Amino acid sequence: MAPSKSESAYRLLHERITEGAFTPGYRLVLGTIAAELGCSVVPVREAIRRLEAEGLVTFERNVGATVVTTDAALYLHTMQTLAIIEGAATALSAPFVDAGQLAAARAINQIMSELLLDFDATRFTELNNEFHQVLYQHCPNPHILDLVHRGWNRMSLMRSSSFTHIPGRARESVKEHEQILDLIEAKAPAAEIEQAARAHRTRTLNAYLAAASLPASPL
Amino acid sequence: MAPSKSESAYRLLHERITEGAFTPGYRLVLGTIAAELGCSVVPVREAIRRLEAEGLVTFERNVGATVVTTDAALYLHTMQTLAIIEGAATALSAPFVDAGQLAAARAINQIMSELLLDFDATRFTELNNEFHQVLYQHCPNPHILDLVHRGWNRMSLMRSSSFTHIPGRARESVKEHEQILDLIEAKAPAAEIEQAARAHRTRTLNAYLAAASLPASPL
DNA sequence: GTGTATGAAATCGTATACGATCCAGTGTGA
DNA sequence: TCACACTGGATCGTATACGATTTCATACAC
Incomplete structure (x- = not known):
């Protein structure tokens, strides 16, 4: 079966981040990503929560997610x-x-x-x-x-x-x-x-x- | 500010699991948890995704989440x-x-x-x-x-x-x-x-x- | 020039709705 | 009795909608 949209979103973002397409500090805007994936924001939010738990992005209330910045x-x-x-x-x-x-x-x-x-x-x-x-x-x-x-x-x-x-x-x-x-x-x-x-x-x-x-x- | 509903759901479930109120194998039904929290299923799903990434619950497509079983x-x-x-x-x-x-x-x-x-x-x-x-x-x-x-x-x-x-x-x-x-x-x-x-x-x-x-x- | 008020645009957070999928129980034919 | 198709209910997955919050540019006062 085709992966769920939430799963696809997760994989896409994960790859983009680890492959370097989204560099540290990059802002992950829900609507933009959803549009690109051809889905709504709900699955994208789930994907970002998972990335957050893995420490790849930080998520701030009412502000949004960004790829973690390095120092x-x-x-x-x-x-x-x-x-x-x-x-x-x-x-x-x-x-x-x-x-x-x-x-x-x-x-x-x-x-x-x-x-x-x-x-x-x-x-x-x-x-x-x-x-x-x-x-x-x-x-x-x-x-x-x-x-x-x-x-x-x-x-x-x-x-x-x-x-x-x-x-x-x-x-x-x-x-x-x-x-x-x-x-x-x-x-x-x-x-x-x-x-x-x-x-x-x-x-x-x-x-x-x-x-x-x-x-x-x-x- | 009051924590977001997603955050509350996460904390509640996390506590229930680690404190032992939800034992291994316990089925986390979205609708039930949402009703108990007085919110909709969307924040609950996010919370469960985070718990999944921490290895506390397993999440199966179209089936739902359960507290991980021990062996x-x-x-x-x-x-x-x-x-x-x-x-x-x-x-x-x-x-x-x-x-x-x-x-x-x-x-x-x-x-x-x-x-x-x-x-x-x-x-x-x-x-x-x-x-x-x-x-x-x-x-x-x-x-x-x-x-x-x-x-x-x-x-x-x-x-x-x-x-x-x-x-x-x-x-x-x-x-x-x-x-x-x-x-x-x-x-x-x-x-x-x-x-x-x-x-x-x-x-x-x-x-x-x-x-x-x-x-x-x-x- | 500096600081502050203001409003519009961007974005987030979540409720609601509904189709899709799974599961368990029932009925049917061999 | 058993295998299997069927059906209704439970539950999931996600689109959509809309209020809430933040952000930023602009205007104004000092």
Whole structure:
């Protein structure tokens, strides 16, 4: 059956936001969106409520919804949360990653490594997403998996800000990917994989914090 | 200004679910709830969408919403997620817990200890919630704090199931609380506090898993 | 020039209405 | 007795309508 209009509205807006068509601060006007979707405002309101609960938009009474605006604090909090959640997801997922998937991840990382020579931030980010998804996708805990997805969605809001690219970090990142893959391949203890995956992300965060003369994350 | 009807509906339903008035499996009929609130179905639908995004209710097209039903898998996943998130929240919160709050936490734990002699599961659970809240409430990362709250809300759904009480666990729990308090008081490294707080919860989970002849959580 | 009143336009919030869908109970034929 | 079509009631999904609120531009007073 065709999805409900509320569902369509949700998917459309979700995609627009995470793909970057609606950037932070963008005003979501009910009537406009409804007209574009060819439906009334009621389903659109429902869709926006869901996006609000996911932290992608803020909703103010009698004023309306806007895509959440990014700043240093949001970046810190989002990245820190993702580090914790994705670390756990990767560790829990590890036992279910088979040889083929490991090889696929290595291949992706290889392309990332080659990309260092002729750097393309957008492509690098895409590949990075793919790489990590291979590693955490088998996490058997659906709540944690869901939180990882939400974390990535929130991170996608940072796309166009200055947070994305820190000199030298890409090269380190590729190396750390290797180490994580080695741990998974060696069937290292979950705690060790968690630690490596979390640290990988925390280092990116701390690199930014250091650049902004802020103290490093304690975790 | 008076809260919007949508907001009121959300709060009412949220409270009913977390306080246990609406138990798992309870059917949320739009018209009925709307009539009770003295409003139309539109705000109620919005409220339910928010609850759905928080994982408190499931919503099926053309059928309606029901409070999520609990089972062993849900307990495992919820508890495991909470262990990870609350561990991090407690560690991040620790530097901001002052002497007075530590004393308050010790006092709560003392009452819990006394309660062991004449056990009252409901009261014990209440006190346990209070105790932990004191420890994680200063977590400076609002996303993590939010996830802790959501985790607790989901745990509250398990209230009436057989998961709550495992013989001997209450006594161990009180001791572990002491250890966590000591670490915080001693200004132990964040990683150490995180580990202790997470393990505290994971042990409860593993006690249940062991009783059900299931393998322990790897984290 | 600055600040405040005012009104119109934009937008939101929710009631109401009605078609669409699901479900349970009934009847019918094999 | 069983399988299946049918039907009425319950409930959902969404369009429409309209009052309430905010916003912003304009005009006016000081």
